[in-house]
């Protein structure tokens with residue numbers, strides 16, 4: 218579904234990611250952990266096409282999503298792919314304050330020319346039925362994350378990217394949000410990559426990878442849902 222093939226990223230001559238390779242399968246919920254500064258957010262940004270990897274190795278394109286080499290796309294094509302195939306639960310893509318909750322959740326449908334009905338269904342799925350006309354400032358942090366998850370999944374993307382989706386929440390609220398995220402991605406069949414520092418969050422994933430300077434490695438110690 219998503220293949221990384223010797224993916225590397227260097228900032229100002231300093232290597233951050235070196236020849237990362239991994240295959241993420243459809244429907245899989247994967248947590249990525251690792252020390253601060255090791256390059257987890259960089260990895261998500263590269264997969265999202267928001268940043269460019271180092272020149273492709275001779276062995277082939279470094280990021281391939283559903284058979285499409287990201288490096289072969291121009292800006293417009295990359296934007297279209299991102300819009301159609303990806304959903305984000307990133308701080309940088311936070312809920313827009315001047316739009317109602319329904320408008321926020323409907324945005325990916327609007328951008329993809331899809332019918333708007335699913336926005337109402339998604340608001341209901343995340344427990345915010347009847348709140349579609351409210352604005353983000355009327356919500357708690359946990360409710361806002363529910364809106365972010367509804368918006369990330371409403372257009373049924375093949376790939377969901379989440380960066381610390383429960384970073385600012387208390388443990389109980391965080392647990393509820395992660396259960397919701399897990400249920401929604403399992404029913405939609407999306408592949409989900411979640412970067413987190415939280416072992417409790419990682420335990421909700423099917424598997425956990427640890428990113429170090431030597432690359433990605435699977436660890437089995439934290440996954441309650443591991444199959």
Ligand SMILES: Nc1ncnc2c1ncn2[C@@H]1O[C@H](COP(=O)(O)OP(=O)(O)OP(=O)(O)O)[C@@H](O)[C@H]1O
Nearest residue numbers: 228229233251252253254255256257258259260414
């Ligand atoms: N745009 C950029 N320009 C230069 N250096 C950058 C840029 N983005 C990230 N870096 C550097 O790359 C390294 C990895 O950063 P990144 O944010 O990916 O780490 P991280 O593992 O997500 O850290 P954390 O867990 O603290 O969020 C850091 O040393 C950071 O300073």
